[in-house]
Amino acid sequence: MAVTRPGGRSARVRAEVMAATLRALAEDGYGGLTVDRIADLAGVNKTTIYRRWTDLDGLLTELLADLAARAVPIPDTGDLDLDLHRLAGLIGGVLTDPSIAALVTGLVAAATRSPEAAATLRGFILGRAGAGSVVFTRAAARGDIPADTDPIHAIEALVGPYYLRLLLTGEPLDAALAARTATAVATAARAGAFRPAPSH
Amino acid sequence: MAVTRPGGRSARVRAEVMAATLRALAEDGYGGLTVDRIADLAGVNKTTIYRRWTDLDGLLTELLADLAARAVPIPDTGDLDLDLHRLAGLIGGVLTDPSIAALVTGLVAAATRSPEAAATLRGFILGRAGAGSVVFTRAAARGDIPADTDPIHAIEALVGPYYLRLLLTGEPLDAALAARTATAVATAARAGAFRPAPSH
Amino acid sequence: MAVTRPGGRSARVRAEVMAATLRALAEDGYGGLTVDRIADLAGVNKTTIYRRWTDLDGLLTELLADLAARAVPIPDTGDLDLDLHRLAGLIGGVLTDPSIAALVTGLVAAATRSPEAAATLRGFILGRAGAGSVVFTRAAARGDIPADTDPIHAIEALVGPYYLRLLLTGEPLDAALAARTATAVATAARAGAFRPAPSH
Amino acid sequence: MAVTRPGGRSARVRAEVMAATLRALAEDGYGGLTVDRIADLAGVNKTTIYRRWTDLDGLLTELLADLAARAVPIPDTGDLDLDLHRLAGLIGGVLTDPSIAALVTGLVAAATRSPEAAATLRGFILGRAGAGSVVFTRAAARGDIPADTDPIHAIEALVGPYYLRLLLTGEPLDAALAARTATAVATAARAGAFRPAPSH
């Protein structure tokens, strides 16, 4: 994706800016995030940042896109309960990183103004959801849950409480949450709650 | 909190400003929200707004507090599944209102900078959760779910997916979501997934 | 011309900015003139300057317009030679002021970009020329020079060498220049060199 | 001054850059003059320009120096009036060229910042004045004007009105100006107005 050689000055600058942005996010959060400050932290001039990214939102967008490209190991223990428990723990671990927490929060704000940011955010979440949803696909293949379980819907139920706490209530993303949510989703999945035509 | 009589000029101005803010939020979203614009829409001078609220965030905070004060009818049909289904529908209805959607999104951003905004947001969500959680309390009283079910945790599972979609993926808060989520939570609750000491 | 009351804050700010500009011009000349520096010297914020003047050029333009409004005493001794000598001395005195020298130089540069600046500059010079030209009108009335002498043309001959030195050669605008130029112009005027139809 | 042979690439590039600068000056004037634009017009990279000239002002300085090196035919008709008339016409012709007009104007601005530019400008004007002043030397040799006439002073009187119009009032440098100024200066010179010790 990089138009310049990986070892060149451009690549180095790009990496430094993105690292500095993460650092700034971790320290001050999304509010208090400033292009000048990022430039300072990166040891780079402000104009350089504007030459490469249209916007602060653009920078955050690319940062998240970078994050999205990173592969996450999806648990595969042969047991849905255990898989979900571990998956929930992974999610909690990632979102506990202050940089990432601030980055996600920032993109929620950025999505208010920029469709690109909104698209990236959506893409990130859905991409992760898609990756994680294989635990349901596998469980269905094993016959642990109904074959017509919608894995994306099921993942929403697992992830929803995490973002609720991260973005709104500020409560901890701890092991208790992981345990409870994993159990709830596994139970519901087994009972067929995530089949396309819900029983009512 | 209001120091003036409800019918006076002050009260009228206050109402007009808050209405104008909601209108501006609905039209332009949180980005593109401007104090001058609100003042224009309200037919009021900017100074007047600052006399009454410390901040733009303060205004939003109070707006949300107002919203929180509005009573919501908590369903009480005697059936947990039905109660949850209706409750989910209510939540979806409220968050579908563009003003409220923008307001919540905006406060997520504001919470980045202002602890007051964060506290208000947290209070709003937890307040609503507390109100809604009585459906679990009643179900427990009826013996439909374990007596030691944590109602707040259960509500989190119901509400989480809604905010996930509102803030992150942008997918619709429709009837299908209500049905699925209600069923899942009811199932999990009956199975004891929201008891304090999760089975493991 | 001021739209605000003379004693108000606006008027005070305006005066301080213009004084600061003159000071900055005197110290650093037109090169090295900066809006930020003017703002600092004036104890005023940069935005305030931009609110009131479109441009640095605009500020200089108004400064010169102010200068143009100031009346200059035109000598009237009854003797053309003496009048011109004194007039030349006055011109030299004004243009020796470093602020004014820098201001004129700056407007020459500004006129490159801004038609307004060009018009103001032209207006200033022609206005001054018009005022000074009465010495020729009076001399003509006395019969000292031909009745059809063009006073503006004659003034150009007096003033030209001053701006030549000010803007181009940097040589001093001293008494010797005054004496020589006054004598030359007076001589030429008496000989009818500034009559519309030149003898050839 | 050129370190390379006249036919080489360097010489070609140098010529193209200087021509492009003149073209850019003629089109946009001194304001709106950009190194990038010159480079584009010259079909040359910006770096090349900076390799050869320290500065934009430096380029202009050299451009004017080039101009100054060009010989101008000084009229020598045996008649002071006629010589001056023709000389004035030549001056008017040169300064009417938009490139040269913009160049001179630009250097007035550049002289504000750069002493080199100021020196070049001064050198150019004084050089030209020196060359032109021979008409007075010759006239003095013929006995047409006093032997102790200061030729430089006399030339100032001739040239002054031209730059006054060029830089300040913008009025035309036409034949009428030439006629009038030539006559005036000739008259004054014959009357001894440009002798070192002015009569007073």
Add this chain to the structure above:
DNA sequence: GAATAAACGAGACGGTACGTCGCGTCTTTAC
């Protein structure tokens, strides 16, 4: 005719100043 030094092309970068936007404060006037 290859080797080698000099100049050029391309493009990112540091830096200064610019001019703008929106927030929140303050003063002055009017109702």
Add this chain to the structure above:
DNA sequence: GTAAAGACGCGACGTACCGTCTCGTTTATTC
């Protein structure tokens, strides 16, 4: 006595152009 009107301080934004730097490529000279 409260609100309108509007200027102001302030911080950050995003831009323009300057002059510098690096790296590869071309050109011209030299052996």
